[in-house]
Amino acid sequence: MGSQRERILVVDDEEKILEVLESYLENNGFEVFRAADGGKALQLFNRVNPSLVILDVMLPDLSGEEVCMEIRKQGSKVPIIMLTAKVDEDFKVQCLDYGADDYVTKPFSPKELMGRVRAILRRYKDDRNVLADILNFGSGELVIDDPSHEVRVNGQNISLTPNEYKILLTLCRNPKRVFTREELVVAVFGYDYEGQDRSIDTHVKNLRQKIEVDSKNPKYIITVHGLGYKFGGG
Secondary structure, eight states, X not given: OOOOOOEEXXXXXXXXXXXXXXXXXXXXXXXXXXXXXXXXXHHHHHHHOOSXXXXXXXXXXXXXXXXXXXXXXXXXXXXXXXXXXXXXXXXXXXXXXXXXXXXXXXXXXXXXXXXXXHHHHHHHHHHHHHHOSEEEETTTTEEEETTXXXXXXXXXXXXXXXXXXXXHHHHHTSTTOOEXXXXXXXXXXXXXXXXXXXXXXXXXXXXXXXXXXXXXXXSSEEEETTTEEEESOO
């Protein structure tokens, strides 16, 4: 079976716009749910749990702003892109104040909207990974349970020192970032540490021996020559 497609809820009272967006999003691999008014939009939102909402401002019953605020009242952080025919700057700022993540002015290019959808979903995934209590990499090969400070490799608990754990957590919560040795020293030991930066290398070597299948060809703790280290499992 293939992986489940991400769900997009599209809300607009213009049938033509719904059809165009549904076709474009489905061709780009998304599962689309349509609503022509705010009431149905909220019903669908609670039923299908979408990954992102594209929401027109002008709707026949509840306004797009009201729908957006209701979603936020429920505590959901799902990304919302507002569609608006209004171009004045104050109204665009209001959209963001209501809880929207972005806005697109009508008429719009479906290709541009698609680019915004992908960019916002990427940021949203990164944010969820940074804030998650349990981090899972390699389909369960490496699991970091932060509240209990437990690390599991292929289901087996691994004993890490406090410093090894701090290095691993710092790297895996920032998978696209290269950390210098100095930055890792600060993250692990604090600003007052007066030891050698190279002590990080020893901790990394020990960490690799514990979590990597092949510590000489690491998959997770990657050396970036001349710079430092980064996490390779994001």
